[in-house]
Amino acid sequence: MIKSLSAVFTFICLLLPATAYSVETNSISIKDLADKQQANEDVINELTEEPGAGPYDEYNRSTPRSSLLGLAKAIRSKDFDLAVNYLDLRNLPFSDNQKNTKLTGPALAEKLSIVAKRAMSIDIQELSTLPLGHKEDGLPGYRDRITTLMTKDGPVDILMQRVPRGDGISIWKISNATVAIIPELNKEFGYGVIGETLSQIIPGYVIAGIELWQLILFTFLVLIGFVVSYLFTFLLINILQRNQKFNKSRLLKFIVGPLRLLIVVIFVRTTFDLIAPTIVMRAVSETKTILILAILWVLLGVVDFIIYRLADRMRNRGQKDSVVLLKPASTSLKLLLILIACITWIDNLGFEVTALLAGLGVGGIAIALAAQKSLEDLIGAIIIYVSHPVRVGDFCKFGNTIGTVEEIGLRATQLRTLARSVVHVPNSKFASGEIENLTQRDKILYRTRLRLSYETTSEQIKQVLGKLRELIDKHEYIDEKDSRVRFLEFGEYAQELELYVYIKTRDFSEYLAHREDVNLQVSGIVESAGTQLVIQAFDLQKDKEKS
8 A cells, every 4th residue: 555655646746736826827836846745745644554434445436535546546557447447437428439549438547647747736635535525615415626727718627526336335536527528628738739649659758757758859949949049149140240349259258158048948938838848847947947047147248248348448538447346346236136036036936035035135234234334435436436536646645644546446545655655545534535636736836935134135135036036937847827936024033035836747756856956046046146044943043042
């Protein structure tokens, strides 16, 4: 008994009920298959420990559940002559004679098995274990419902019926009302013309639940799909290669890989019904695993292509620094696409994704809080790259730090100071702080005070001012329009002149050289006027105290 029930388990698994059953497609999810497989396995294990109910019957047809299990065992072993004993062949609307082989009992049993594998879903737990069957199912007392099959004309009940055995004992068989519509059900859910032809030509071996002819036909469809994809992509490549804007190597990588796979998958899925898939095969197909992978591969290729084009445009516009932002942006977008693909696949398996999304939301909040500073620095880097307050190589001042920008990273900006040390400033602070870009100056201001002693006469001061203005007008690297020199004020210890000039250079080293030249000429002008510059006030005070 244990061996016989175990032997029919695989066939029973093909007749599972579907809580997520689709009327339009007669499909069932992988999760439902697994759940119902476990539930039916538990029922079968219980049956091995309990004696059969009702009167003894050679074919164990005393209850609806035991009769269906006996039918499943016969079909599993392909003993359709034995399976006929579980069909009620009385009062059929067509002739059942040996001349019409398509309508014989064994032929009807075989067609019923095909319809069951392809479209029926049965819950063993719902079948009655009582000799009289269910009493409160809305059906006549001599009938029990096995399952409801969704057809193009609407739902059809698959029934069992209690019939007389001929010796005063009643047994359960597949109702003659159901047997009568087997030919019509076979037209809708059978193998079809191609399947019936191949199943008669090719030996009926079964590999992993798939008949040999189905496997051969599926392989043939894949090969045809590859030929179709090759021809389509061949023409597409020839057309696109005429456009010089496209990179040929990158184009080939995208089209020959992901696009070709996607075309093959779409072709196979379009022609999938030709192999007359079972409920299990259709459930596996409805996970859309290969289709999701193909679409994901295409989208990842599209992201790479777009990023490549943007990088080229940025380089052509001189925005080389901004190109570094494209890599994290590309990575983030790819991770998002992979996450969406995984959630879609899990949903197709039949799992509830609402709880998963809620968990991801809570986890995302926790991660965002933990990585708040890092996110601020990343946003700061984006702001720096977009607004360009500084670029790599610029000489700038940030707070009390003066130095050259060596790197703008995703977390911090590196400044090489005048002391040759490296300061790392977090991007969040750097982007929101006051940055003085010294490199972007079109000229550099040199501002100083010339202190002449009170012994200097007004004529000497006029002479110094005149020659300094002449220096401003004639010096090659001084901007004479915005530069000036003025007798500013009478200081506590000296008469003060202000020299306010712009050196026409952006390079600080050049600025220092020109500043040195200006200082030397200013010193010569003061000396030629017969006066001198006064040293700092506190030094004068010390000299007076000593004297």
